[in-house]
Amino acid sequence: MTDAPGLADRVAALLGEPVTEAGPVGGGSVCRSVRLRRRSGGTVFAKTLADAPPGFFAAEAAGLRLLGGTGTVAVPEVLAADERTLVLEWVEPGPATPAAAERLGRELAALHRVPAPGYGTAHAAFIGPLPLPAAGPGPASGLPGGGEDWAAFHAARRLLPFLRQAADRGAMAPADVRAVERLCELLPRIGGPAQPPAVIHGDLWSGNVLFAADGRARLVDPAAQGGHPEADLAMLELFGCSHLERVLAAYEEVRPLPGRRERVPLHQVHPLLVHAVLFGAGYGAAAGRAARAALTSV
Structure with a gap:
């Protein structure tokens, strides 16, 4: 069921001191999370x-370090990591106040002013448990010299790969597949003003705030990458966030x-397609509706 002794032993080895488990931490749907006490205190x-x-x-x-290194948003300090474990500083939870929400909005705006070297990442990245297609050399790279704008990157590296996975798993009706494919074709026309790659969280639903x-x-559990800032805000709106209107107003x-x-x-x-791959057809239908809504601007 659990591997508490094994986990405590791994954390102790990573930190170089004994630890004891202080209890489970809820909220995640992929990993098992715990709080541990250090012998040295804390x-x-x-x-x-x-x-x-x-x-x-x-x-x-790497994503947490990237976000924290911008000096704009707060993230937990990374203490250690190996192939099966990540150890972070403990952050004591507190109330979601209007003032904290407004500060978050301002900090996200500052984050999104930080330029990224290109769209996506040149290394392994994940959204939830699913790998994100990494940028590489050539016209589909999104990296300097790759010759790709946001619309081309987003269609080729974010929408179509997850659309195919969702369709292969029976989570997308044919009409919804066609709507997303049509969206990919018309993305250069409906994507809004040109947006150079900026550092984004990449998976900013309320559970990651x-x-x-x-x-x-x-900010926790990032899929940090070079991307479009509006993706972070749309993700917050999709799954909700405490005092969301305060966050958005302060941002703007x-x-x-x-x-x-x-x-x-x-x-x-994109996040709806990811959820369709993970959780099934209800999200596939929602992805189709969102694609059709986006297409109404054409």
């Missing part, structure tokens, strides 16, 4: 996945995005 957060894909926790650690006792939200005070609200369905298609 607590840490650890998560494990027995059959983690190669590079799974290294990618998460941890409101902390110190009044500042932490710092970084106005004319026409963004009309483009929300466009940026929700």
Whole structure:
């Protein structure tokens, strides 16, 4: 059922000191997460996945370091990682206050002003348990010299791969498949103003926003990459977030995005396709509806 002794032993080896489990941590749907006490004092957060894909926790650690290194948003400090385990500083949860939500909005706006070297990543990355197609050399790279804009990248590396997976698993009706394919064809016309690659969280649903006792939200479980900033905001709107309107209003005070609200369905298609792959046809139908909504602007 659980591997608490094994996990505690692995964390102890990674930290170089004994630890004891202090209890499970809820909220995740992929990994088992626990709180552990260090002999030297204090607590840490650890998560494990027995059959983690190669590079799974290294990618998460790299994403947290990327976000934290921008100096714009708060993330837990990465303490250690191996192929089956990630150890982070413990962040004491706190209330989701309006002030914390407004600060989060301003910090996200600052994050999205940080340029990325290209769209996607050149290394392994994951959204939930699913690998994200990495950018590579050539016209579909999204990296400097790759010769690809956001629309081409998003269609080829984000929408179509997950559409195919969802369809192969029987999670997409034919009409919904056609709607997403049509969206990919017309993406250059409906994607809005040109957007150079910016650093984004990449999987910013409410469960990956941890409101902390110190009044500042932490971002966790990123699929950090070069991408379109509106993707993060659309993800928050898709699955909700405490004081969401405060978050969005504070964001747009710092970084106005004319026409963004009309483009929300466009940026929700990708996470809905991911959920269709993981959880089935209900999300496939939602992806089709979002694609058709996005196409109404043509």
